[in-house]
Amino acid sequence: MGVLxxxxxxxxxxxxxxxxxxxxxxxxxxxxxxADVVDVGGESTRPGGAARVDVETELGRVVPxxxxxxRRSSGWISVDTTKAAVARAALxxxxxxxxxxxxxxxxxxMAPLLARQGVPVVLMxxxxxxxxxxxxPHYADVAGEVAAELAAALAHAEREGIARDQTLLDPGLxxxxxxxxxxxxxxxxxxxxxxxxPLLIGPSRKSFIGQTLSRPVGERVMGTAAAVAAAVMGGAxxxxxxxxxxxxxxxxxxxxxxxxx
Numbered sequence: 001m002g003v004l005x006x007x008x009x010x011x012x013x014x015x016x017x018x019x020x021x022x023x024x025x026x027x028x029x030x031x032x033x034x035a036d037v038v039d040v041g042g043e044s045t046r047p048g049g050a051a052r053v054d055v056e057t058e059l060g061r062v063v064p065x066x067x068x069x070x071r072r073s074s075g076w077i078s079v080d081t082t083k084a085a086v087a088r089a090a091l092x093x094x095x096x097x098x099x100x101x102x103x104x105x106x107x108x109x110m111a112p113l114l115a116r117q118g119v120p121v122v123l124m125x126x127x128x129x130x131x132x133x134x135x136x137p138h139y140a141d142v143a144g145e146v147a148a149e150l151a152a153a154l155a156h157a158e159r160e161g162i163a164r165d166q167t168l169l170d171p172g173l174x175x176x177x178x179x180x181x182x183x184x185x186x187x188x189x190x191x192x193x194x195x196x197x198p199l200l201i202g203p204s205r206k207s208f209i210g211q212t213l214s215r216p217v218g219e220r221v222m223g224t225a226a227a228v229a230a231a232v233m234g235g236a237x238x239x240x241x242x243x244x245x246x247x248x249x250x251x252x253x254x255x256x257x258x259x260x261x
Contacts, residue, residue, distance in 0.1 A: 001037040001078065001240040002030030003204060006061040007044045020064045024072070027065065031075040033245040037097070037238070040065050040090075041080030045101055045133060045175070052130055055085045062086060063093050070094025078122070082130075084109035091117055099200075101126055101133070101175065103153035104160070115161030122200050123153045125172035137176045143188035146171050151195055168238065170200040173227075179208035186227060189234035202240035203227035204247075225250050233258065 006023045027038045042061035043053045062079060069077055070093065079090040080099040084107045087098045097120035104111045104123065114121050125146050126133045139145050150169050158164055169192060173182040182203075192199055203209065209223035210216065221243055228239050228247050232254035241247040 001039050001200070001238050002027070002033075002035035002244045003202075003240060003242045004030070004038050004040045004065070005044070006040060006042050006065055020061075020068065023065045024068045027069050028073060030244045031073050034248040035075065035244045037076040037078050038069065039078040039080050039099055039240060040069070040095075041099075042086070043081065043083075045130075055083055058083060058086050059089055063089050066090050066095050067093040082106040082110070084113045088113055091119060095119075097121065099170075100124065101172070102130075103150070104157060105153075106130065111157060111160035111162060114157075114166070118163070118166065120166050120168060121157070121162065122168045122170050123150065123157060124170035124200075125150050125153075125175065127176035133175050135176065137178065137181060139177075139181055142177065142181045142184045143191045146185055147191050147195065150192065154195060154197065164197070168198045168200045169195060170202060173201065173203050174206040174208055177208070179211045182206070182208035183212070186230055186234065189231065189236065193235060198237035199231075199235060200238040200240060201228075201231035201236040203231060204239075204241040204243070221246060229254050 004023060004027050030038055040062055042058040066077055066079060077095045078097045078099050079087060079095045081087055082100055082102045087110060098114060099122040100110060101124045127137060128135060154167060157167060171185045173186060189199060204224050205217055205220045209220045209227060213223045215223060228250045231239055232251055239247065239251060
């Protein structure tokens with residue numbers, strides 16, 4: 001899954017693809033580099049206090065990009081949003097799936113919409129309101145608590161009419177987690193196996209890599225590669241990355257190694 005942030009303030013590539021034409025060109029380039037899915041996001045959730053954007057602003061950023069990607073590509077399109085109105089418009093424009101970092105918590109209309117549409121949805125682990133997702137968290141057992149809270153999110157989705165086989169789960173590296181928490185969650189992905197759903201892992205260029213290696217955002221490719229390898233070897237089904245071509249090599253080699261087991 002390639003990351004396509006159509007925002008001015010995302011932590012890694014904010015402002016680089018804010019223009020719709022530039023965003024579409026980058027999305028097409030990621031498909032050409034081997035991405036199966038491009039994940040389009042119009043609202044930053046970066047650490048350090050990303051501001052919420054209104055529905056109309058997010059729609060204006062996301063929908064033209066989705067519509068043009070759908071016109072020019074057969075690749076899967078995901079939309080990274082917590083707003084039902086944005087999800088609805090994006091699906092109408094040709095998106096295939098929704099990636100909700102709130103796991104349906106922020107908008108009560110999201111779950112009924114996805115239940116009606118029957119499209120895949122990523123339920124990501126986080127805690128707190130939008131402006132609290134990166135507050136200092138406390139865990140006694142991060143992997144166990146993340147698994148329990150994702151199980152609760154999955155149960156909520158099913159109660160709302162979302163079929164279990166529509167869902168993917170994401171432990172939310174960097175969301176309501178200190179670097180040590182993210183590393184522990186990544187190291188213990190097998191503890192999510194009991195939930196029996198595909199796992200999506202998004203380590204790309206994140207602060208836990210930067211703080212562990214003392215690297216700025218632009219120098220985290222090798223750290224990301226290590227995290228992607230750990231994710232795949234730990235059982236991830238999808239990895240969400242900025243550097244598609246490089247990370248595809250990592251994934252292919254890890255798949256080959258797993259095939260030797």
